Amino acid sequence: MLFGARTDIGLVRKTNEDGFHIGGNLFAVADGMGGHQAGEVASRLALEVLADYPIEGADPQSSLRKAFQKANEVIYAKAQQDEALIGMGTTLTALFIAEGRLWVAHVGDSRAYLCRRQELIQLTQDHSVVGELVRNGDLSAQEARFHPHRNLLTRALGTAAAVEVDVFATEWQHDDKVLLCTDGLSGPLEDDEIRQIIQEHDDPQRAVDELIKQARKRGAPDNVTAVLIKLAVQDQAARGRQA
Numbered sequence: 001m002l003f004g005a006r007t008d009i010g011l012v013r014k015t016n017e018d019g020f021h022i023g024g025n026l027f028a029v030a031d032g033m034g035g036h037q038a039g040e041v042a043s044r045l046a047l048e049v050l051a052d053y054p055i056e057g058a059d060p061q062s063s064l065r066k067a068f069q070k071a072n073e074v075i076y077a078k079a080q081q082d083e084a085l086i087g088m089g090t091t092l093t094a095l096f097i098a099e100g101r102l103w104v105a106h107v108g109d110s111r112a113y114l115c116r117r118q119e120l121i122q123l124t125q126d127h128s129v130v131g132e133l134v135r136n137g138d139l140s141a142q143e144a145r146f147h148p149h150r151n152l153l154t155r156a157l158g159t160a161a162a163v164e165v166d167v168f169a170t171e172w173q174h175d176d177k178v179l180l181c182t183d184g185l186s187g188p189l190e191d192d193e194i195r196q197i198i199q200e201h202d203d204p205q206r207a208v209d210e211l212i213k214q215a216r217k218r219g220a221p222d223n224v225t226a227v228l229i230k231l232a233v234q235d236q237a238a239r240g241r242q243a
Contacts, residue, residue, distance in 0.1 A: 001097075001229060001230065001231060001232060002203070002204050002229070002230040002232075003022060003027070003204050003205075003227065003228060003229045003230065004203070004204035004205030004206070004207060004208040004209070004226075004227070004228050005020050005022055005205075005208060005226070005227040005228070006205075006208050006209060006212055006225070006226060007019065007020055007223065007224070007225040008184075008212050008215075008216065008220070008223065008224045008225070009223055010184055010215075010216070010220035010221065010222055010223050010224050011216060011219060011220040011221070012219070012220065012221045012222070013221075013222060013223055015037055015039075015040055016040070016223045017031065017032035017033065017034075017037075017039035017040045017042075017043055017090075017223055018030065018031050018032070018043060018182050018184065018223040018224070018225040019032075019040075019043045019044055019047050019225070020047070020180070020225055020227050021047045021050060021051050021094075022227065023051055025057075025096055025097040025098060026050070026051070026055060026094065026095070026096050027094065027095045027096075027178075027180055027227050027229060028047060028050055028051075028092060028093065028094035028095070028180065028227075029091075029092075029093055029110050029180045029181060029182055029225050029226075029227055030042075030043035030046045030047050030090045030091055030092045030093075030110070030182075031043060031090060031091040031108065031109075031110050031182040031183065031184070031223065031225070032044075032046075032088065032089070032090040032091075033088065033089050033090065033153070033156065034085065034087055034088030034089065038079075038084065038085045038087070038088035039088060039089075039090065041078070041085060041088060042075050042079075042085075042088040042089055042090035042157070042158050043090040043091075043092075045071065045074050045075050045078060045090075045158075046071040046075060046090045046092045046157050046158070047092075049067065049070050049071035049074050050067050050068070050071055050092065050094060053066070053067035053070060055067065055096055057098040057099065060096045060098050060103045060169075061103065061167050061169070064094065064096060064103060064105035064165075064167050065105065065165050065167050067094075067105070068092060068094075068105055068107060068157065068163070068165040069162075069163065069165065071092065071157055071158075072157045072158055072160075072162070072163040073161075075088065075089065075090065075157055075158025076158050076159070076160065076161055078158075079158060087159065088158055088159075089153070089156035089157055089158040089159035090108070090156060090157050090158060091107060091108025091109055091110040091127075091153070091156060091157070091182070091183075092105075092106070092107050092108060092110070092157050093105070093106045093107075093108070093110040093111065093112050093124060093180050094106070094180075095112060095178055095180060095229065097229075097231070100171065100172070101169045101170065101171060101172070102114075102169060102170050102171075102172050102178060103167070103168075103169045104123055104124065104166075104167070104168055104169070104170070105165055105166070105167045106124045106125075106127075106165070106166045106167075107127060107155050107156060107157050107163055107164075107165055107166070108126075108127050108128075108153055108155060108156050108157070109126040109127060109128045109151075109153060109183050110124075110180070110181065110182045110183060111123075111124050111126070111179075111180070111181055111183075111186050112124045112178060112179070112180050113178065113179040113181070113191075113194065114170070114172075114176060114177075114178055115176065115177040115178070115179060115195060115198045115199070116173065116176050116177075118195075118199070119195070120191050120192070120194060120195035120198070122191070123168075123170065124166065125166065127153055127154050127155035127156070128151070128152060128153050128154055151183070172231055173231075174231070174232060175230070175231070175232070176230075176231045177198055177204070177228060177229065177230050177231070178228070178229045178231070179194070179198065179226060179227070179228050179229075180226070180227040180228075180229075181211075181224075181225060181226045181227070182222070182223065182224065182225040182226075183222065184215065184220065184221075184222035184223045184224035184225065185211060185212070185215050185224050185225070185226050187221075187222065188214075188215045188218035188219065188220065188221075189211070189214060189215055189218065193214065194211065197210050197211050197214065198211075198228065202230075204228040204229065204230050205228075207228050208226045208227070208228050211226050211228075212224050212226060
């Protein structure tokens with residue numbers, strides 16, 4: 001297994017409220033929201049809780065769901081204790097690799113993509129106002145990229161006492177690549193551009209660097225974070241959680 005990762009403040013924001021985690025078979029990205037650096041607090045807490053939670057290889061679906069729910073509880077409780085943090089929240093998209101399967105857990109509008117041969121497949125659904133409009137056929141994907149309410153989330157960690165978490169699994173093949181990214185990347189770049197960059201750079205870190213470089217060329221109005229994992233046959237034996 002090879003991977004590359006990077007987070008960038010972008011060209012407009014004064015702080016970086018994004019974050020990522022890499023540890024053993026667990027990968028994740030988070031995009032915080034809230035004023036006065038509250039978003040940075042929310043994304044950090046989410047990633048810390050996820051990293052510390054015992055994800056069980058035998059039943060990663062249940063473990064991942066509980067880890068997300070625990071993160072939601074921690075962020076929500078923290079916000080209730082500090083008036084400056086009220087309303088903070090974060091997206092969280094995680095990938096856990098176990099027994100030849102890719103387990104994805106997801107809340108918000110960060111994304112997980114599967115790049116297989118000549119195809120880029122968005123694995124996650126955006127939990128956002130425009131995401132729902134696209135799924136209902138009321139808005140095209142192209143129109144959604146420039147919609148004035150494209151950043152309004154319908155689901156996030158920490159904004160309410162409970163949260164619904166999407167958890168699912170998919171089989172993977174040798175040389176598949178999985179991209180986790182925040183909307184600071186998927187917003188400026190179209191899916192076909194992302195696919196082309198990933199295919200042109202076999203080294204995941206070089207691909208990640210180029211993805212962020214191109215997002216910055218488009219103005220990078222938001223923080224930009226990407227984690228790219230390249231899978232190989234030997235990784236199919238991966239079981240459980242590794243430190």
